[in-house]
Amino acid sequence: MQPIPHPAIAAGAHPFPHSHLLGIAGLQPWEMLFLLDEAEQWVDLNRSAAKHDNRLAGLTQINAFFENSTRTLLSFEIAGKRLGADVVNLGVSGSSVKKGETLLDTALTLNAMHPDLIVIRHGSSGAVQLIAEKLDCPVLNAGDGRHEHPTQALLDALTIRRRKGRIAGLTVAICGDILHSRVARSNFQLLGALGAKLRVVAPPTLLPAGVEQLGVEAFTDMDAGLKGADVVMMLRLQTERMDGAYVPSTREYFRFYGLTEARLRHAADDVLVMHPGPMNRGVEIDGRIADDIVRSAVTEQVEMGVAVRMACLDVLTRTRRGVAGWPK
Amino acid sequence: MTALAFTGARVVDPATGFDGRATVLVRDRVIAGIGDAAPPSDAEIIDASGLVLAPGLIDAGVFRADPLACHAGGITRVVLMPDQRPPLDDPALVAFAREVGKPDVWVHPLVAATRDLAGQELAEIGLGKAAGAVGIATGREGIANSAVMHRLLAYSRAFDMVVVTHAEDAALVAGAVATEGDYATRFGLAAAPAFAESLAIARDIRLAEATGARLHIRQVTTAEGIALVRAAQERGVHVTAGVTPAHWLLNETAVAGFRSFARLSPPLRCEDDRRAVEAGLADGTISIVTSGHDPRTQEDKRLPFADAMPGMAGAETLLALALSLVRSGAMDLPAALKTMTAAPATLFGLEGGRLTAGAAADLVLFDEGSPWRIDGDRFTGAGNTPFDNLPVQGRVRMTVKGGELVWRG
Numbered sequence: 031m032q033p034i035p036h037p038a039i040a041a042g043a044h045p046f047p048h049s050h051l052l053g054i055a056g057l058q059p060w061e062m063l064f065l066l067d068e069a070e071q072w073v074d075l076n077r078s079a080a081k082h083d084n085r086l087a088g089l090t091q092i093n094a095f096f097e098n099s100t101r102t103l104l105s106f107e108i109a110g111k112r113l114g115a116d117v118v119n120l121g122v123s124g125s126s127v128k129k130g131e132t133l134l135d136t137a138l139t140l141n142a143m144h145p146d147l148i149v150i151r152h153g154s155s156g157a158v159q160l161i162a163e164k165l166d167c168p169v170l171n172a173g174d175g176r177h178e179h180p181t182q183a184l185l186d187a188l189t190i191r192r193r194k195g196r197i198a199g200l201t202v203a204i205c206g207d208i209l210h211s212r213v214a215r216s217n218f219q220l221l222g223a224l225g226a227k228l229r230v231v232a233p234p235t236l237l238p239a240g241v242e243q244l245g246v247e248a249f250t251d252m253d254a255g256l257k258g259a260d261v262v263m264m265l266r267l268q269t270e271r272m273d274g275a276y277v278p279s280t281r282e283y284f285r286f287y288g289l290t291e292a293r294l295r296h297a298a299d300d301v302l303v304m305h306p307g308p309m310n311r312g313v314e315i316d317g318r319i320a321d322d323i324v325r326s327a328v329t330e331q332v333e334m335g336v337a338v339r340m341a342c343l344d345v346l347t348r349t350r351r352g353v354a355g356w357p358k
Numbered sequence: 359m360t361a362l363a364f365t366g367a368r369v370v371d372p373a374t375g376f377d378g379r380a381t382v383l384v385r386d387r388v389i390a391g392i393g394d395a396a397p398p399s400d401a402e403i404i405d406a407s408g409l410v411l412a413p414g415l416i417d418a419g420v421f422r423a424d425p426l427a428c429h430a431g432g433i434t435r436v437v438l439m440p441d442q443r444p445p446l447d448d449p450a451l452v453a454f455a456r457e458v459g460k461p462d463v464w465v466h467p468l469v470a471a472t473r474d475l476a477g478q479e480l481a482e483i484g485l486g487k488a489a490g491a492v493g494i495a496t497g498r499e500g501i502a503n504s505a506v507m508h509r510l511l512a513y514s515r516a517f518d519m520v521v522v523t524h525a526e527d528a529a530l531v532a533g534a535v536a537t538e539g540d541y542a543t544r545f546g547l548a549a550a551p552a553f554a555e556s557l558a559i560a561r562d563i564r565l566a567e568a569t570g571a572r573l574h575i576r577q578v579t580t581a582e583g584i585a586l587v588r589a590a591q592e593r594g595v596h597v598t599a600g601v602t603p604a605h606w607l608l609n610e611t612a613v614a615g616f617r618s619f620a621r622l623s624p625p626l627r628c629e630d631d632r633r634a635v636e637a638g639l640a641d642g643t644i645s646i647v648t649s650g651h652d653p654r655t656q657e658d659k660r661l662p663f664a665d666a667m668p669g670m671a672g673a674e675t676l677l678a679l680a681l682s683l684v685r686s687g688a689m690d691l692p693a694a695l696k697t698m699t700a701a702p703a704t705l706f707g708l709e710g711g712r713l714t715a716g717a718a719a720d721l722v723l724f725d726e727g728s729p730w731r732i733d734g735d736r737f738t739g740a741g742n743t744p745f746d747n748l749p750v751q752g753r754v755r756m757t758v759k760g761g762e763l764v765w766r767g
Contacts, residue, residue: 132660133662134660154665155545155662157665175546240540240542242540244543244544
């Protein structure tokens with residue numbers, strides 16, 4: 031099915047006039063939809079036998095991860111390789127950062143190697159933007175501190191759209207450690223812009239101040255927060271935050287904020303359960319729900335992640351590949 | 359040494375209340391006289407028509423005494439925070455700090471309240487006073503331990519020294535780089551509630567009241583904190599408050615784009631708090647304006663917001679930013695100048711900050727209306743200012759220190 035162009039694009043707006051993807055903030059709704067539409071073709075390709083496209087052949091993609099990651103790094107690496115790019119990974123342990131080199135010196139060093147695209151993850155909010163200012167190539171934010179994780183939000187939106195057929199009008203409850211979550215922040219922007227009704231559910235210690243001003247309704251009672259929800263998105267709770275720091279214990283957290291069968295009955299009958307992974311079974315989610323292929327979209331999210339990242343890598347390199355219609 | 363006669367200027371001396379056109383004669387490093395008499399024939403005449411002549415500014419709470427930056431800003435004396443390397447927790451270090459600026463800028467050190475500024479054991483504050491300290495300071499942070507703070511305030515009375523404190527509840531602000539609110543939430547910055555300040559102020563005021571000590575809160579930045587100070591002053595507690603220009607000119611929106619130059623301590627607050635600071639200056643609850651001059655290198659500032667060191671270079675912009683209070687109508691010119699002259703001189707018992715005959719000839723001559731644009735790249739030292747590109751008015755034309763012309767702008 032060929033998607034109908036957004037009215038803004040039909041009226042002449044460029045579908046993606048940005049050199050970087052640093053966050054969802056700053057994107058227009060049609061630009062978000064454009065990335066989702068672009069990702070669809072890669073879902074199909076990834077399910078085929080060949081699974082390869084050569085459009086990024088000859089381009090160098092550096093995945094610079096200043097914070098540990100297995101899943102996201104793997105997803106970006108596969109996405110780049112499926113498009114034919116030469117993919118190099120720079121991990122924290124293999125970097126000069128540990129030897130005292132400043133972040134900006136690292137950025138200048140990477141830049142001097144003439145990469146065509148850099149994917150960056152960093153533990154500090156705003157760090158990816160800071161590095162991007164020093165680089166001559168497109169930068170893709172793979173997560174900065176508690177700030178943004180745009181490709182995670184895009185893959186969540188794609189998953190929801192494919193399962194539900196739409197995003198506008200759906201009630202989405204994001205549950206768990208909202209305070210420290212960049213996934214939640216990117217999703218507020220993305221799902222909010224695309225017309226979803228957003229809720230957050232968390233103990234008061236894990237709800238950031240002023241969250242209502244970001245366009246979400248906040249609940250501390252999980253049953254109330256799940257009532258009638260079409261999508262329930264569980265967030266991972268870091269173990270170091272559970273031993274009395276923000277919540278008293280794992281078992282108390284699961285008792286009041288874990289996603290169980292009984293609790294899920296408050297949501298809509300056809301509720302979709304999501305989790306950005308890795309899951310803590312028995313802490314934030316009952317394992318049986320995670321494994322329920324009808325309601326759980328957890329593995330599908332991983333699949334959509336590769337497709338969304340392929341779309342982003344493709345779109346961000348179009349200018350340098352000289353694709354017609356893309357700004358010089 | 360030749361005499362200097364400044365003629366034609368509007369002379370403003372907040373210490374005496376003098377505000378009018380007069381000739382100021384400087385001879386032998388001191389002010390020889392102020393009045394309408396014709397200057398003596400041997401004096402070099404400096405035509406200061408259209409300019410304002412005021413006592414050289416006293417910057418009450420800097421982290422570094424930069425002579426060049428001070429002179430460019432019309433500052434002739436600074437009160438130096440004990441946060442040096444090593445901290446000023448020893449009389450020998452205090453004595454050394456007192457001499458480093460002479461003759462360009464006189465440095466009046468504050469002795470560290472506790473050893474190594476660790477907030478645990480009292481430093482030798484009596485010996486510190488004997489070595490030249492004009493007060494005691496807790497440093498960049500407050501003293502978390504209430505028992506230590508209680509003893510410090512009680513002990514300070516023996517030497518009649520003012521205790522300068524930083525008002526933020528240590529546990530609440532641990533790890534925080536912004537004020538809690540939707541702004542910090544949007545940008546994913548670790549944040550502490552604004553009441554971390556009023557909690558600390560309430561405790562310190564109560565301890566000052568209990569001990570009779572003199573307490574100066576170097577920066578009061580929230581509506582709640584100002585209300586507590588105002589109420590305490592009304593019931594006779596010896597508490598004074600200061601602030602830097604950042605907290606009446608900027609609010610939390612300045613952190614947008616993760617501009618690490620806007621990473622300050624205390625962090626920038628919401629708009630209501632910003633207005634409260636302006637009102638607190640207008641009604642005199644806040645009596646001292648300081649630059650908080652804290653130059654930082656690129657290495658300390660060109661970092662992700664949360665990893666950058668807090669602080670701003672401010673000596674060169676202090677006067678122009680303070681004059682914004684006059685243009686906004688919050689204060690008249692003498693009142694604004696008082697916060698940087700007579701008020702800190704009185705609080706710390708300094709000789710300067712006045713234009714009476716016989717006083718040290720520390721002067722600033724400035725053009726109140728002259729417009730310019732703040733440009734951190736053109737600062738004499740580090741350019742970490744959150745006010746980069748801000749258009750301001752008020753330019754220092756001359757700085758005179760001890761009868762010597764040390765800056766001409």
